[in-house]
Amino acid sequence: MKDAQKDTILNHAGRDPRANHGIVNPPVYHCSTVLFPTLAELEESDRNPFEGVHYGRMGTPTSQAFEEAITRLEGGYKTVHAASGLNAIATALLSFTKAGDHVLITDSAYGPTRRFANDTLTPYGVEVEYFDPTIGAGIASLLKPNTSVVFLESPGSLTFEIQDIPAISAAAKTVGAKVLIDNTWATPLLLQPLRLGADVSIHSATKYIVGHADAMLGAIVCADEESWLKVKKTATRTGACAGPDDIFLGLRGLRTLSVRLKQHQENALALAGWLEKRPEVTRILHPAHPDFPGHALWKRDFAGSSGLFSVVIKAVPKTALAAMLDHLELFGMGYSWGGFESLILPTRPAAIRTATRWDDPGIVLRLHAGLEDVGDLIRDLDSAFKRLNDAL
Template sequence: MSHLGRDPARHQGAVNIPLHRTSTIIFDSVSEIDAAKKARFDKGQVFYGRFGTPDVFAFEAAISELEGGYGTVAVPSGLAACVLPMVAFLKPGDHLLVTDAVYEPARTSISAFIARSGVEVTFYDPRIGDGIEALFRPNTKMVYLETPGSLTFELQDLPAICAVARAHGALTVCDNTWATAIFHRPLALGADIVVQAATKYIVGHSDAMLGLVTCEEAHYRALREAANWLGYRVSPDDVFLAARGLRTLAVRLRQHFETGLVLATWLETLPQVRRVIHPALPSHPDHAIWKRDFTGASGLFAVILDTDSMEKATAFIEDLELFGLGFSWGGFESLVLHGDPAHARTATEWTEEGILVRLHAGLENVGDLRADLARAILRVA
């Protein structure tokens, strides 16, 4: 991975690919510019800055190899990546199946934008497995999965769902942000398209926004064309930061995994914690799927505090010193965020007692993080 997308021989020995901050590309002849225009959606074709530059193409090629796909389209944010396949492949009158545990901004985009475009949307229980077949209609064209869910961490039976979708001629799109291709390979398990927020673990330093859509060859051109319709263009500076993060992704993610699992295992023993929701824990209801389909986990998980008092939960959150209170995750820093899954469900109900708090285990010393949590959790008693 440290060498994917790199070719120092082409850049006078430079270890990193130089940035190309440009809009206009100069051609030598009319025939050359006409040929470039005709091939502007082809992989690696330089035509105009919005369509991509050599540094962007090199990074996309690295991601494609890592995910095991034909090609990747880089877009301005993770949410843009979630929406792009729907724009590319769905039309008015089509039917879309979406996991009920979907990333909430994606749910909002689907309900407020995709559905408004005449697409019928049905949310489904993320643990439905091959029972999803009962929800298929003659006009079902896509299934959108996220495994695990980014707040409640249900794992989906990806191979079973993809097999049903394929039998019905529907595309499957899987959000792989939580595990990345280091620990999970949705394309190898049957998915057609993989999306992820590179903003999170790939960038890894909380200093750039970027989304990625990776697919097999049959779907590549349609995604490229849709990105152009939407005017998507990625900053070469953000791509440079993401390419930098990619070089250390495997090392960082292993540390996130190790630290997160140590903290999750310890938190399960505390009287102030009703339940820890971490797929790598044997107590997780979908642990068997995690062992089958994943080779590791990230640092993101949730705890259910044994209290119904938001005042006590707030005191716990605000008393933490090493866990910053903020959105996103995947950077070097630990984060905390409270959540209420109940308001973002339609196919399932969230009835669990207690208050959900999501934690992201960063790269700080695990002993320091544990001490921080141990001190603050006393506010829940």
């Protein structure tokens, strides 16, 4: 169905029961070697290794089903799967950079993205420069003739700045730079950056797409054939691929992504509304919050919000913070997000910024609103604040 809506695509893309004995879900192909019955077919596959099934690392019917579904959702040309979100980011950056290039990366980027850029791209001779995530069309002043990539993450996963994708993309095209964006927070359901001018949309499918905190997976969606070929070749050369069972879990997670995101959004907004009334909280960092600086851009480009946001609380001694966080019953402390479970994590954005300053004296707490009853989540946080205050 060419004009199918996203909820329909979620349930049908990447499935072909008639080709699989009527079985609803694509089978899981555990594959390394692929056999060819004739020399002619072997040689034809060597000439076109990305078509059909050539070798397990390059793709199987399982990975192709996942890639097809993500492509349909994003409105792209084709997708390349990866072993994790960071693997997807690294593969995409390697695909469009070489020694002597200049790369611009948002200062609000995910920490491992910065580490890969600083510790891998820079030693390989790529000039890495960070920019203010709110720069918009002003990024034109930072572009150079050798700028090959502008890397966005909108919103940033700690402080949630929204970037002006159309304005940045228009400027990048004047020097031939590719615009890559980490679109994990929004998923393809809430933001389609390729339609706004980006060339590549990257997902840590580990998070909302898998949705159950039990698999590692990445996806790189390309707007055109040229970009896809570059990414596919890089993935093949570096051995970037996910295990078949993780891909299957990604496909399974896709089928319920829409209904889960609605609950994540509802719970996060309810928590943000409750938290802004707390005397301990000084700021709500949520793009859908009317007072958030990037709210207008979010409203223009996004179809909704997910479950991840931050709050700033007044500075307190570490002993009081520990008293607050150590005895939570429903909120877990741990990295990643996007699963069914609620999480909370103290963060230090000031420690990684280089192009901008994060000078808020408070403590930034990142929360992921899971799928629990929101009243129970509020009671858990209420008890946490009581422990914090008792420890002061």
